[in-house]
Amino acid sequence: MAVIANIGRGIKRSFTGTTGFIRNCMQELKKVRWPDRKEMTNYTLVVLSTIVVLAIFFFLVDMAIGQLVQWITE
Template identity: 35%
Template sequence: MAEDKKKAPKDSFFKGVISEMEKTSWPTKEEILKYTTIVIVTVVFFLIFFYALDLGIGKLIELIS
């Protein structure tokens, strides 16, 4: 009887997880591709921006010193 009480919370937990996973709306392949492209483009943009900023600050420091 004690074993049944220990299993019950686990069973209800996993049933709850499965229930919530069924309610989840997953992105389509097209949405994943779109979002991934946006992330990559944004990262590349900031990479170039901060690289240029770093070069500019480096040149400015060279001029000052």
């Protein structure tokens, strides 16, 4: 239980008001490695292709379940 209380105290000490919070945010953003244009294009293509594949999959599953329900209710 003392561990959880200490976590809360550590968070309060690290952010001394709004300016401390903004300062910490800026320090963390400087550590971020941003993707370049080629990587971003690749990531976008992966996401779009995944969406298309999943949309087709769920469409086919929906059609199969619809046919199954129609077959059962006849």
